[in-house]
Amino acid sequence: MSQAINPKGARKYVAGTRAADWAGDYLGSTLGNKVLVAVTGLSLAAFVIGHLAGNLKMFSGRESINAYAYFLKHDLGVLIWVARAGLLGAFATHVALTIRLKLKTRAARPIGYATQKSAQASVQSKFMLSTGLVILAFTIFHLAHYTFCVIHPVEVNGVLVDYSQLTHKGKHDVYSMVVYGFSTPWISAIYVATQVILFLHLTHGLTSSLHTLGLLGRRFTPVARLAAYGFAGLVLAGNLTIVFAVWGGWLTLPSDVTAL
C-alpha cells in the first residue's frame, strides 16, 4: 500500500464519441459546411442592417452621427472587441468555407458539358462566389477608407490631412468624413457598384441560407424569396440614399471643418 493505484485502469473511450469526432463528422461534411456558411451569412446580413441603421444617422445631423461613432468606439468597452472578433470570425468562416466547398465542387465535375442550359436557376445564384469576393475586396477597401483612413487624404485649411484628423467639438468628425468621401466620384462609384453587387448576393443568399437551415417549406419559400428582395432592396436603397444625398447637395460639407 505504498501508492494509490486505480485497479480498474483508465476510463476507456468508445471510438467516435469525442467532441472532435462530432465536429469532424457533422461540421466537416458538405452539409455541415453549408450550415455554417448559412449561419454566418445570416449573422453578417444582420450586421449589414444594423450598420445601415447607424449610417442613416447621417440624416439626423452631424452631432448625432459623431456621437454615435464616439459611443461605438469609446463607450462599449470590451464589448466592441467582442463584436469585432465575432464579425471577423463570421466573415472569415463564411469566406473560407465557401472557398473550401467551391474547390471540392470543382473536383466533382472534372469534364464539363459542351452545352448546358439552365432551367430555373437565378443569375445571381450562379455568381455567389464572384459577388462574395467583390464584397470581400470592398470590405477591405471600406475599412481602409473610413476606418483606417489611409485611402483618401483631404485638404483642410490648406493642409493635407487624413480622415482620422477631422474633429468637431472634441469628437471624430464622421459626418464631414462621409461627405468628403462621397464628394469624390471614383470613391462613390466603388460604393454604388458594390451596393448593387451586395443586393444580388443577398437576394440569393438570404433565401438559400434559410433553405439550408431547413426553415422554409412549400408555403413559405415564395414568401421568403420576396422578403429577401425586400431586405436586400432596403439595404441597397438605404445606403445609396446617403451617396445620392451628398451628390444632390442634401448633405453638405459644414463650413467649420477642422483638423487636429
Next chain:
Amino acid sequence: MKFTIKVWRQKNRTDAGRMAEYAVDGITPDMSFLEMMDQLNEQLIKAGEEPVAFDHDCREGICGSCNMMINGQAHGPERGATTCQVHMRSFRDGDRLVVEPWRAAAFPVIRDLVVDRSAFDRVIQSGGFVGVNTGGTPDGNAVPIPKVDQDRAMDAAQCIGCGACVAACPNASAMLFLSAKVGHLGALPQGQPERKARVKTMVAAHDREGFGHCTNIGECEAACPKEISTEFIMQLNRDYITSALSAVVRG
C-alpha cells in the same frame, strides 16, 4: 424529320473521348428519342461503324436507365420526363442536337453515353434501408400512418435513381437523390429507429463518392423526371441538424 446529332464517343473508361457528328433522316415526330438513337445506330452498323452505346431498359420512364444530356438539359427539354419519354416532336426539323453523357467525377463514363452510377448504390448501402422483424407477414394497417405522411413518402420514393439531378446541378451534387432516399424512409414510422444515424451516414457516403454541395438553385428539381421537390432537401437539412444536435447530448 432530319437531324444532325452531335454525340459523345468514348471507347472505354480510359479513352479521352470526343464529340462526333452524324446526320439522321427519316425520323417521324412520334418516335421517342431512343428510337431516333436506334435508327442512328442501325445507320452506323450498316456503314460498318461502331454504334453509339447508351443505357436503356424499360422505355416507359420507370427504370431510370436512359440517361442523356440533350442540348444541355438532363433528359431533354420536357419537364417530368425521362429520355425515353421525350419524343422527336419536341424538336424542330433540321435541329442540331447535342447529346452527352452525365458529367460527374462520381459517374465515370464507361463507353459513349453509358456512365457508371454505382456511386448511388453505395450511398444507398450506407443507410438507405430500414430494420424490420422477420417472420410472418404483418397485418395490413397494423401500423397507422397518416395519409399525408404516406403521400409524402411516396412523393420521395418516386425517385428512380437516374442521376439527372447530379447531371443538371452545376456543382454535380446528389442532394436531391439523397434527400429523396432519406426523405421517404424518414416520413414513415418504419424509418424512425435509424432516422438520426441514417442521415449522418448517408451524407458522409454522398461526400465520399465525390459529389458536390447544394447551392439551393433548384436545377435538379427542374431536371427530375419524377418532379421530386427541393422541399425534400430542406427536410434533409432539418434531419441533419436534428441529428447533429442530438449527437451533442446523446454521445
